[in-house]
Amino acid sequence: MSLTLKALKKSPWVFHVNTGACNNCDIEILDCLTPRFDVERFGIILVGSIRHADVLLISGPVTKNCLPRIKRLYEQAPKPIKVVAFGACGCKCGIFRDGYNIVGPIDKYIPVDAYIPGCPPKPETIISGIVKVLSAL
């Protein structure tokens, strides 16, 4: 295993995008940063700019307005970047699948490396999903 790959596993920086979710998943993501779960132990931090990110975390079904922006974000990210679809909506559009403004789950448009299901996923599920993404590298 190369040194950079080893380092990448030790410090995945996450950029989080809400593509039309109901905000419940976003609250659960913030839960992971609290003292009880503290993902900074594994070097995971939330970053403010896509240029700094290693993981693109997408929560929510994709709305028509969001689609060009999320595609552009994916193009702007420095490679290698891992994409994680988050929550029931991120994986399969969830209860919004028949909505008039929904253009489908995110994996129709950009390659997704991992799915974390749940409505919303528990912090334990999130951590286990992250571990699976990293061990598949």
Added chain:
Amino acid sequence: MQTAMYIFSYLIFPGFLFTAVIGLLTTWIDRKVTARIQWRVGPPWYQPFADTVKLLGKEVVVPAGARRTGFLLVPVIGLAAATLASMILWLVNLNPSTSFVGDVIVVIYIMTIPAIAMILGASASANPLGIIGASREMKLLFAYELPLVISVITTVYKAGSFSFESILTHQSQEGVMLGSLSGVIAFIVAIFCGQAKLTFVPFDIPEAETELAGGSHIEYSGAALAVVRLNMAMMFFIIPVFFITVFWGGIAFTGWRILTSIIKYVVIVVIMVLIKNTNPRVRIDHAVRFFWGPMFALSVVAMILAFLGY
């Protein structure tokens, strides 16, 4: 021979390699203390090294519309300046005879270059948020430089000469600057100015994660971001060492003084981290008013006390 010695000390010991390693360890102390204050566990000690190695292996994106050369060159200039400041400070501490008249002024000037480099890099990035960050960094630079220089001049007046050697000899003969009233006041002013120089909370206005999303370094990615972060880590090492040299008797590598030097350094770092963790971010106009009002007045008071012999 002399040239080879200087190249060695610029690149390896007390220069680039040493400063980078200790600076990254210092950012770990920062993150760990922050985590413990918030009742978290915090990252392991190798975390900053893993971050740097990972960033070096990633793609460097230059945004469309950015000035490519300036954008990529400027962080390296900041890094070179930080290395030079560290080298001068350490050589003086290890061997006072390398000091020359005016090196205090030289170090104060060199320590502003990383901030100026950040302003130029953010202006070249063609990102509106980055440009707002650059403009705020510039205002902050104008705000904190004046009180910092006056508080350093207080100690220079007591030592009688603009060289680190005379400041260190004065302190070893007549007690540290922190032992006198004017020294304590000047040190308090200098700590706040250092906080602004490192763009730590409450003066992280140019970066402002929540509103500017990284501000002045928003567009940097990959190896360029690694250089920018390394630059900040090195400044986090240089500024406490500068304060120890000027106010607290300097650093030495002989006998028990190794231990006391490390304790002095950790104490200053932890004070800065505690200020960082117990304060909210202030607005830029409040920051400028704070430095030109109370801090300027305090540094002038320290100066007058030094003139009166306290």
